[in-house]
C-alpha cells in the first residue's frame with residue numbers, strides 16, 4: 001500500500017516496530033523525499049501524538065489516515081490468555097480509535113475535509129474459528145467506521161473500511177496449508193489476495209471520486225462472501 005500511495009503521488013508517513021529491508025529501500029530510493037518512517041509500537045497509544053505531530057510538520061496538513069497495522073493470534077478462546085486478547089484489541093481497535101481521534105482533531109482545525117480508511121477484515125462480519133479476539137477487533141473497527149462517518153461528515157471527512165479476504169502476507173502464515181487450500185477452493189476467483197489487490201480501492205477511497213462515499217465496509221475478497 002505504501003508503494004501504491006507513493007506511485008500515485010501521495011506523501012506517506014508510516015510506522016512499524018521494526019524497519020524492514022523494504023523500508024530501507026524506500027528511504028534511499030527515488031521517492032524518498034515523499035516517504036517518512038518512524039519506529040513505533042501501535043500498542044503504545046501515548047506515542048501517537050508525537051508521531052502525528054512530526055508527520056504533519058514534515059508533510060503539511062493531514063490529507064488522510066490509513067489505519068493498517070494489525071495482528072492476530074490463532075487459538076481457541078477457551079485456551080487463550082486474556083493478556084493476548086487485550087493486546088490484539090489494543091493494536092487492532094484501540095489504536096485506530098486513538099489515532100482517528102487525533103486525526104479528527106487535525107481535520108477540525110484544518111477545515112480541509114479529509115479521509116480515514118480502516119483496514120478491517122471479512123472476519124469482522126463472518127467470524128473465523130480460532131480468531132475470536134481478532135474477529136471482535138475487526139467488527140469493532142467497522143463500528144468505528146460507521147460512527148465516525150456520522151461524526152465527521154459535516155467536515156467533509158469520509159470514513160470507510162476496506163475488508164480484505166484472505167491475503168498472501170506474513171499474517172496468513174497463521175493458517176495451515178489445509179485451511180489455505182479450503183479458502184482458495186471456496187473463493188470464486190480461486191486464489192488468495194495480495195496487498196496489490198487492495199491498493200486500487202485504497203487510492204479510490206482517498207480520491208475526490210469517492211467524496212460522497214462514507215461509513216461503508218467494502219469487501220476485497222475474491223468473491224468469497226458473495
Ligand SMILES: NC(=O)c1ccc[n+]([C@@H]2O[C@H](COP(=O)([O-])OP(=O)(O)OC[C@H]3O[C@@H](n4cnc5c(N)ncnc54)[C@H](OP(=O)(O)O)[C@@H]3O)[C@@H](O)[C@H]2O)c1
Nearest residue numbers: 016017018041042043068069070121164166167169170171
Ligand atoms: N493477511 C490477511 O489475510 C488479512 C486479511 C484481512 C485483513 N488483514 C489486515 O490487513 C492489515 C495488514 O495485515 P498484513 O496481512 O499485511 O499483515 P502483516 O504482513 O503481518 O503486516 C502487518 C504490518 O503491521 C505492522 N505492525 C504489526 N503490529 C504492529 C504494532 N504493534 N505497531 C506497529 N506496527 C505493527 C507490521 O510491522 P512490524 O511487525 O515491524 O511492527 C507490518 O508492517 C491488518 O490490519 C490485518 O488485520 C489481513
